[in-house]
Amino acid sequence: xxxxKLGFRNILxxxxxxxxxCLIMGLGLASLIFADAFLKGLNENMIxxxxxxFIGDGQIHRKDFLKTRETEKTINDSVYTLNRILANPKISLxxxxxxxxxxxxxxxxxxxxxxxxxIPEQEEKISSIKNSLISGTYLTxxxxxQILIGEKLAKFLGSSVGDKIVVTTAQAKSGVLSxxxxxVGGIFKMKNKEMDTSIAFIxxxxxxxxxxxxxxxxxxxxxFKNKSDVVDPPKDFLSIMSIxxxxxxxxxxxxxxxDAGIQLTAYxxxxxxxxxxxxxxxxxxxxxxxxxxxxxYEFGIMKAIGTRPVFIFRLILLExxxxxxxxxxxxxxxxxxxxxxxRLVGINHLTDVEYLGTTIKTAIRPIFMPSxxxxxxxxxxxxxxxxxIYPAITAARIIPSKSLKRD
Numbered sequence: 001x002x003x004x005k006l007g008f009r010n011i012l013x014x015x016x017x018x019x020x021x022c023l024i025m026g027l028g029l030a031s032l033i034f035a036d037a038f039l040k041g042l043n044e045n046m047i048x049x050x051x052x053x054f055i056g057d058g059q060i061h062r063k064d065f066l067k068t069r070e071t072e073k074t075i076n077d078s079v080y081t082l083n084r085i086l087a088n089p090k091i092s093l094x095x096x097x098x099x100x101x102x103x104x105x106x107x108x109x110x111x112x113x114x115x116x117x118x119i120p121e122q123e124e125k126i127s128s129i130k131n132s133l134i135s136g137t138y139l140t141x142x143x144x145x146q147i148l149i150g151e152k153l154a155k156f157l158g159s160s161v162g163d164k165i166v167v168t169t170a171q172a173k174s175g176v177l178s179x180x181x182x183x184v185g186g187i188f189k190m191k192n193k194e195m196d197t198s199i200a201f202i203x204x205x206x207x208x209x210x211x212x213x214x215x216x217x218x219x220x221x222x223x224f225k226n227k228s229d230v231v232d233p234p235k236d237f238l239s240i241m242s243i244x245x246x247x248x249x250x251x252x253x254x255x256x257x258x259d260a261g262i263q264l265t266a267y268x269x270x271x272x273x274x275x276x277x278x279x280x281x282x283x284x285x286x287x288x289x290x291x292x293x294x295x296x297y298e299f300g301i302m303k304a305i306g307t308r309p310v311f312i313f314r315l316i317l318l319e320x321x322x323x324x325x326x327x328x329x330x331x332x333x334x335x336x337x338x339x340x341x342x343r344l345v346g347i348n349h350l351t352d353v354e355y356l357g358t359t360i361k362t363a364i365r366p367i368f369m370p371s372x373x374x375x376x377x378x379x380x381x382x383x384x385x386x387x388x389i390y391p392a393i394t395a396a397r398i399i400p401s402k403s404l405k406r407d
Contacts, residue, residue: 037369038364047251071100094220100207104200111153118202120203135160150195167210273379277383288387292395327384332377335372
């Protein structure tokens with residue numbers, strides 16, 4: 001008890017130095033806490049942007065369809081596969097799509113596009129197409145000749161809502177060209193360059209007729225019930241669904257750049273943490289050595305009257321522990337306050353910025369995690385104690401005769 005009081009009192013001898021050291025350690029801890037919370041919020045934002053806009057949590061295709069985009073490569077037993085995935089307890093929603101390369105022509109231009117056939121009622125529950133409309137209306141069942149096109153595509157074609165455009169695509173297997181006249185029902189803006197310039201949506205039935213694929217389709221997009229399954233897609237589920245020459249892929253495989261970006265942020269935070277820990281350790285060691293050389297005479301007297309080296313060793317360690325304790329309290333409070341404020345307000349400066357192939361559509365809100373307030377303060381405390389070992393050994397080995405002469 002006595003040695004603990006001594007250790008705490010000793011760090012207050014030079015208040016300015018103690019305050020500076022505590023600020024370095026405390027603000028470093030606060031930065032780590034906020035950086036971790038911010039990156040987790042950024043990662044969640046990117047995952048939501050990918051999974052809620054169009055990709056979904058995962059998709060099922062015929063094997064190699066994504067590589068070749070051949071119209072005849074529809075999902076084997078399409079209807080059965082769709083019903084099977086809807087019956088799975090992990091799945092909340094699933095919707096079919098047909099996909100084909102096509103040419104879209106207006107009176108002013110002709111451009112290549114990817115045509116997606118969708119079921120409007122199911123698609124609006126699983127993607128943000130309907131919510132992304134900036135003019136016109138969403139597809140309706142009573143008009144099979146409507147088409148939705150992107151804002152930039154509409155500008156290239158010189159088309160607006162109500163204008164007529166012609167879509168040409170090749171039928172499966174035969175390769176015979178199929179051509180249909182559509183009227184622009186709505187124009188969307190997904191805030192993604194590829195989506196807004198080279199994709200159009202029509203009714204699934206109309207797309208199946210044009211492609212001559214019967215009741216089959218090329219893609220099933222699905223959503224998981226549990227958020228944990230979205231972040232870390234269950235491999236057993238994906239393998240179960242990858243049968244009959246079909247392939248189930250999570251968003252991580254469909255958009256690998258996002259997954260790689262998330263892993264990169266984790267590595268960056270780890271590297272940054274170790275650099276910061278090293279700075280804190282050196283700062284603590286420097287503070288303790290400065291205090292040690294100022295008190296050489298005092299330690300010499302203590303050794304001369306019979307104080308054991310282990311007592312002095314423990315005293316220095318307790319001084320470091322006292323510094324670390326004050327710093328972690330300060331850092332935790334500041335880190336929590338900054339995280340709370342930014343979570344409530346949101347970080348809007350990155351909204352509409354395209355990053356790794358996806359667009360950040362909403363404000364980033366840092367995420368609180370218990371680990372931020374357990375592991376980081378504990379790491380700061382441990383590094384401070386480790387950095388105090390060398391000064392403590394030096395103090396314990398002081399030779400009274402030499403230290404008294406020095407003074």
